[in-house]
Amino acid sequence: MDKQVATYETKKGLAQMLKGGVIMDVVTPEHARIAEDAGAVAVMALERVPADIRAEGGVARMSDPELILKIMDTVSIPVMAKVRIGHFVEAQILGAIGVDYIDESEVLTPADEEHHINKHEFKVPFVCGCRNLGEALRRIGEGAAMIRTKGEAGTGDVVEAVRHARAVLGEIRRLQNLPEEELMTYAKEIGAPYNLVKETRELGHLPVVNFAAGGIATPADAALMMQLGMDGVFVGSGIFKSGDPAKRGAAIVKAVTHYNDPGILAEVSRNLGEAMVGRQITSIPKEELIANRGW
Amino acid sequence: MKIGVLALQGDFAEHIAILRSLGVETKEIRTAEQLNEIDGLIIPGGESTTIGKLANDFGLIQPLKDFGKKKPIWGTCAGAILLSKDAHNDQPLLSLMDIHITRNAFGRQVESFEIDLDIPSLKKIDPSNKPYHAIFIRAPLIESVQSDAHPIAKLPDGRIVAAQQRNLLATSFHPELTPDDRFHRYFLSLGQPT
Numbered sequence: 001m002d003k004q005v006a007t008y009e010t011k012k013g014l015a016q017m018l019k020g021g022v023i024m025d026v027v028t029p030e031h032a033r034i035a036e037d038a039g040a041v042a043v044m045a046l047e048r049v050p051a052d053i054r055a056e057g058g059v060a061r062m063s064d065p066e067l068i069l070k071i072m073d074t075v076s077i078p079v080m081a082k083v084r085i086g087h088f089v090e091a092q093i094l095g096a097i098g099v100d101y102i103d104e105s106e107v108l109t110p111a112d113e114e115h116h117i118n119k120h121e122f123k124v125p126f127v128c129g130c131r132n133l134g135e136a137l138r139r140i141g142e143g144a145a146m147i148r149t150k151g152e153a154g155t156g157d158v159v160e161a162v163r164h165a166r167a168v169l170g171e172i173r174r175l176q177n178l179p180e181e182e183l184m185t186y187a188k189e190i191g192a193p194y195n196l197v198k199e200t201r202e203l204g205h206l207p208v209v210n211f212a213a214g215g216i217a218t219p220a221d222a223a224l225m226m227q228l229g230m231d232g233v234f235v236g237s238g239i240f241k242s243g244d245p246a247k248r249g250a251a252i253v254k255a256v257t258h259y260n261d262p263g264i265l266a267e268v269s270r271n272l273g274e275a276m277v278g279r280q281i282t283s284i285p286k287e288e289l290i291a292n293r294g295w
Numbered sequence: 296m297k298i299g300v301l302a303l304q305g306d307f308a309e310h311i312a313i314l315r316s317l318g319v320e321t322k323e324i325r326t327a328e329q330l331n332e333i334d335g336l337i338i339p340g341g342e343s344t345t346i347g348k349l350a351n352d353f354g355l356i357q358p359l360k361d362f363g364k365k366k367p368i369w370g371t372c373a374g375a376i377l378l379s380k381d382a383h384n385d386q387p388l389l390s391l392m393d394i395h396i397t398r399n400a401f402g403r404q405v406e407s408f409e410i411d412l413d414i415p416s417l418k419k420i421d422p423s424n425k426p427y428h429a430i431f432i433r434a435p436l437i438e439s440v441q442s443d444a445h446p447i448a449k450l451p452d453g454r455i456v457a458a459q460q461r462n463l464l465a466t467s468f469h470p471e472l473t474p475d476d477r478f479h480r481y482f483l484s485l486g487q488p489t
Binding site: 001002003004005006007009010011013014016017018019020021036037039040041042072076077078095098099100101123124125250253254256257258261 | 302303304305306307308309325340341342349352372373384398399402403404405407408410411426428430432472
């Protein structure tokens with residue numbers, strides 16, 4: 001076979017290289033440097049972390065390419081950036097500057113209320129959020145090469161990330177117990193492509209890497225998501241909205257590696273300074289919940 | 296024979312799955328003590344800066360260096376970077392192999408690629424010597440080999456993408472991402488007395 005560039009295998013493969021790692025939201029090149037030094041496997045470059053987007057309101061869009069390029073020049077690890085759901089021109093722009101991964105993200109204000117981006121058309125791989133198995137497989141059907149739970153971004157409350165992780169992983173466990181003849185009806189019920197339902201049942205996990213995101217703020221939160229069976233974690237506001245980002249970032253990285261060792265988790269959880277100020281999910285009006293964006 | 300896979304970060308589960316399919320006993324390695332239980336080690340793909348930092352923070356650098364002087368180690372992608380003595384970046388390295396590495400040598404993710412390679416060394420494993428399908432992801436390049444390190448795979452343009460030095464093996468690409476297990480069998484053969 002002659003050389004083939006930017007194949008689906010290489011897109012999925014990059015996410016496999018990120019497993020067991022922490023992807024950190026950063027808003028400046030200085031943050032990006034701190035994140036890389038703390039052991040991040042990748043950074044998400046954006047203008048405002050989700051907690052600030054929540055607080056300030058207004059329309060949240062793709063970040064200035066100049067900022068993303070500066071961050072790409074600063075670090076040697078992969079750089080991701082967000083586009084609005086359905087905004088394929090923002091994705092074309094990020095493709096043109098050569099980011100390593102695009103997050104079609106509910107954290108930004110959706111640009112299309114009916115359709116997500118056709119991600120097969122892009123050389124850059126995509127990660128998308130999900131709340132359940134059907135949503136994960138729809139996004140993979142559209143070409144996503146990596147999945148993350150939505151959780152509830154910018155809250156520091158891990159409860160939604162846990163809910164979505166348990167939903168996806170629990171549905172896969174139940175799917176594995178279904179007889180073959182029930183798969184088509186199941187695919188119809190959850191609104192997912194039949195071939196991906198079948199593949200997931202055979203694999204016993206999603207066909208792509210599956211990270212946790214949305215509300216992770218402490219080493220214990222990160223280890224909880226790993227023990228539940230996730231492949232790695234995104235930490236958005238939890239690091240740079242805390243008292244000591246360098247120390248907390250490094251502690252969360254260690255917690256993801258040693259997620260099954262309570263002794264090390266206790267050690268790395270000590271003296272981290274102030275955690276981000278959280279916002280309980282139950283205190284947020286339903287129409288302000290970010291996870292309900294996308295379908 | 297028991298083979299460990301360094302499990303600080305990266306695609307260690309993929310390596311373990313292939314080793315198990317070959318009937319090999321495996322162990323995830325996260326601490327220095329665990330190195331005493333194994334006869335060979337694979338350092339997987341991942342982010343070399345992250346793996347190096349964690350190895351440093353948990354006191355694994357010197358034990359890994361000592362291990363590599365006695366027993367086989369194979370590094371894939373990030374693992375190859377860690378085995379090298381120079382990667383043009385300020386990051387912890389094991390410096391076990393006399394090779395120089397350029398990280399992200401082909402560019403960013405959109406330049407990641409798949410290609411068939413001719414790897415004569417694999418003839419020992421499978422005489423048919425069919426082309427080896429290799430996956431390169433933000434891959435490093437082995438820019439030079441010194442001492443008794445020697446290239447074992449090259450791109451059609453002659454650039455080095457795999458090297459061996461005694462029982463140490465470095466590949467820029469990811470044999471753990473393909474169903475072809477010849478490279479894993481080749482690594483296992485390094486641990487056998489000749």
